[in-house]
Amino acid sequence: MKNIKKILCPGFKAAGIASGLKKNGEKDLGLIFSTVPSNVAGMFTRNRVQGAHILLDRERIKSGLCQAVVVNSGNANCCTGKQGIHNAKAMAGYTASSLGISENHVLVASTGVIGEPLPIEKIKEATPGLVKALASEGFYDLAEAIMTTDTVPKIVSTQGNIEGKTFTITGIAKGSGMICPDMATMLCFICTDIKASSAFLKKALCAATKRSFNRITIDSDMSTNDTIIIMANGVSKAVVQSSTQNNSFQKALDEVMISLAKKLIKDGEGSTKLVEIAVKGALSDTDAYKIAGTVANSNLVKTAFFGEDANWGRIVAAAGRADVPINPDKIDIFFDDIMMVKNGLGCGKAAEAKATKVLKKSEFTVLIDLHQGKGYSSVFTCDFSIDYVKINADYRS
Amino acid sequence: MKNIKKILCPGFKAAGIASGLKKNGEKDLGLIFSTVPSNVAGMFTRNRVQGAHILLDRERIKSGLCQAVVVNSGNANCCTGKQGIHNAKAMAGYTASSLGISENHVLVASTGVIGEPLPIEKIKEATPGLVKALASEGFYDLAEAIMTTDTVPKIVSTQGNIEGKTFTITGIAKGSGMICPDMATMLCFICTDIKASSAFLKKALCAATKRSFNRITIDSDMSTNDTIIIMANGVSKAVVQSSTQNNSFQKALDEVMISLAKKLIKDGEGSTKLVEIAVKGALSDTDAYKIAGTVANSNLVKTAFFGEDANWGRIVAAAGRADVPINPDKIDIFFDDIMMVKNGLGCGKAAEAKATKVLKKSEFTVLIDLHQGKGYSSVFTCDFSIDYVKINADYRS
Numbered sequence: 001m002k003n004i005k006k007i008l009c010p011g012f013k014a015a016g017i018a019s020g021l022k023k024n025g026e027k028d029l030g031l032i033f034s035t036v037p038s039n040v041a042g043m044f045t046r047n048r049v050q051g052a053h054i055l056l057d058r059e060r061i062k063s064g065l066c067q068a069v070v071v072n073s074g075n076a077n078c079c080t081g082k083q084g085i086h087n088a089k090a091m092a093g094y095t096a097s098s099l100g101i102s103e104n105h106v107l108v109a110s111t112g113v114i115g116e117p118l119p120i121e122k123i124k125e126a127t128p129g130l131v132k133a134l135a136s137e138g139f140y141d142l143a144e145a146i147m148t149t150d151t152v153p154k155i156v157s158t159q160g161n162i163e164g165k166t167f168t169i170t171g172i173a174k175g176s177g178m179i180c181p182d183m184a185t186m187l188c189f190i191c192t193d194i195k196a197s198s199a200f201l202k203k204a205l206c207a208a209t210k211r212s213f214n215r216i217t218i219d220s221d222m223s224t225n226d227t228i229i230i231m232a233n234g235v236s237k238a239v240v241q242s243s244t245q246n247n248s249f250q251k252a253l254d255e256v257m258i259s260l261a262k263k264l265i266k267d268g269e270g271s272t273k274l275v276e277i278a279v280k281g282a283l284s285d286t287d288a289y290k291i292a293g294t295v296a297n298s299n300l301v302k303t304a305f306f307g308e309d310a311n312w313g314r315i316v317a318a319a320g321r322a323d324v325p326i327n328p329d330k331i332d333i334f335f336d337d338i339m340m341v342k343n344g345l346g347c348g349k350a351a352e353a354k355a356t357k358v359l360k361k362s363e364f365t366v367l368i369d370l371h372q373g374k375g376y377s378s379v380f381t382c383d384f385s386i387d388y389v390k391i392n393a394d395y396r397s
Numbered sequence: 398m399k400n401i402k403k404i405l406c407p408g409f410k411a412a413g414i415a416s417g418l419k420k421n422g423e424k425d426l427g428l429i430f431s432t433v434p435s436n437v438a439g440m441f442t443r444n445r446v447q448g449a450h451i452l453l454d455r456e457r458i459k460s461g462l463c464q465a466v467v468v469n470s471g472n473a474n475c476c477t478g479k480q481g482i483h484n485a486k487a488m489a490g491y492t493a494s495s496l497g498i499s500e501n502h503v504l505v506a507s508t509g510v511i512g513e514p515l516p517i518e519k520i521k522e523a524t525p526g527l528v529k530a531l532a533s534e535g536f537y538d539l540a541e542a543i544m545t546t547d548t549v550p551k552i553v554s555t556q557g558n559i560e561g562k563t564f565t566i567t568g569i570a571k572g573s574g575m576i577c578p579d580m581a582t583m584l585c586f587i588c589t590d591i592k593a594s595s596a597f598l599k600k601a602l603c604a605a606t607k608r609s610f611n612r613i614t615i616d617s618d619m620s621t622n623d624t625i626i627i628m629a630n631g632v633s634k635a636v637v638q639s640s641t642q643n644n645s646f647q648k649a650l651d652e653v654m655i656s657l658a659k660k661l662i663k664d665g666e667g668s669t670k671l672v673e674i675a676v677k678g679a680l681s682d683t684d685a686y687k688i689a690g691t692v693a694n695s696n697l698v699k700t701a702f703f704g705e706d707a708n709w710g711r712i713v714a715a716a717g718r719a720d721v722p723i724n725p726d727k728i729d730i731f732f733d734d735i736m737m738v739k740n741g742l743g744c745g746k747a748a749e750a751k752a753t754k755v756l757k758k759s760e761f762t763v764l765i766d767l768h769q770g771k772g773y774s775s776v777f778t779c780d781f782s783i784d785y786v787k788i789n790a791d792y793r794s
Contacts, residue, residue, distance in 0.1 A: 224714045
């Protein structure tokens, strides 16, 4: 296990400091800086209500170039009108000035409470100190600075090899509520020293998102500020152009993003269990995904997981409302390797006793076999606990 | 206020007794009996997984005639295969024999845990006693016998007048979880002494359902056993045929069903507040309904209600993911008569302080005005409390 405080990515520096946005005085302002302009790609929320930074980033990212990302927690700068856009631009401007780079190459991200004006003066004052704090090993501080209800910072790094040249991918993410598999959920920043065009990066990012952040759910709510940005500065001299080279890069990117996605679920608000809902034997992968997602989002299924109750009837009931044709009399359900349901009928008390043991684990898989076709998909979810309600009832107080 | 223990409906008898299905020894078997065969109509869950009684009822209801409905709680008789169908038929059979009526005129309903075999022997033994218990004032016992996690029985009765003849509508319902506005949620039985064809009843029932049970949500989960049955025995001599006469009947039916629907929400699992989410100014009523439903189902909105936190950002964020075109900069939001958001921006601390007072009430309305068109809809929901999780984590234990 790597020391996550030592994680770096060649040619990148990062920082995280406290600027006073969070009432408790914790880190709330972060910065990623590439020593040379990077090619960049991003994905943003599909919510019709979007944070001010997203409106800015969508425009700037079209150039395909980025040298810095400045990010704050404690305030989403969303539903803040024209002043919000103005503040997002100002935030980028202060960063560009302090770094001495083009403002057009600075992207912005915000996360936190919706609907309150961004205290831009605090950010202005803090920016020179933020830039001064930049360090190769600053990713851990950055990961801390973007936390909201997260209880642990989330950083993953891996290396790969293309034609004898080693490349690095380092990703950090935050998010533990308002998480839904509809989109590239929450905030996630990926730095890599590979050389790749922004068009290529976009394609790789979409593919990896489909396999990672679009397969997790905590509470079915979609955020207004979801943002994933990938920056590639090319300092490794490893170049990815062809699809063969891509296999190596894509594999590494998938690994980083799936690992981050799982960390999000494990740290989900009130989460005590990481559960994979896998569906096989569907008529199509899309059908399988719909069913897995519906089961993974069911409050009744999730509270049963919390109660360590092998209440498979709720799983079948959720599968039945996924708006996908299924034959209830053909369904098999497994909790890890324990068969709980065969041909739509419960396998009895002995099976239930074994399944209850599986439910006591902190990680397990529920496999639903529809026996209808070859469609497969899986979604990661967590249990739904008393703490989820406590955390969200008291969030702003 | 009527004494709900005295509620009746001319020409009908009802009963509720304990048959041993519920571990705690409470009432779990109920019966509705019409002294003459009634015209009948019903609506059932759209879940692809359906309780055995629904497969039976869908077939039998085609005749348009029904004289008795036998219903049990404590077991859903769902995911129970051929034996389940067999048991549902047997349950109707025992009732028909004891009453001395045609088995084809007996409908069945079950509610409770999914996936466990129905203890049909207990029902067989209890049926003669159930029939013996039939009484004009038996609706209260019946309402108690169909409760699962409900904490109070739900009965509503009203009277109307058509051409000088008084008619009665008495409805009972159960349900506090697995409730979603997609369908004629939970179990609901409506008795009336009006004379009307089954085709007419079906039309009136659909219309009333749209205005009542399809406008409530507790936890977004759709049940496998949702059933609404309306029986009209004609003993009042009031006849409804034309649309003018229908106005009077439909109004009374709407009143009964909306009242029952609200009772369900108030008694929702862990519910402490009844909240109406109203949306106006949408491009269409359908758009308004989609947004109201998405907000009403948002766990983040509902936990904020529980926390009495006027976190309007979550309302806007939920509205934004309803897959309906909206302009965030035009949205106004009111908590009862307090304007919290104007043109997408918060109205400040003073408004928030007033809104927080509204949130402390046990019933209030959130109005979202989109200022885009004339579409309107509203959905009733409840808050999402710690008790919801407790109830559902421990449901089967």
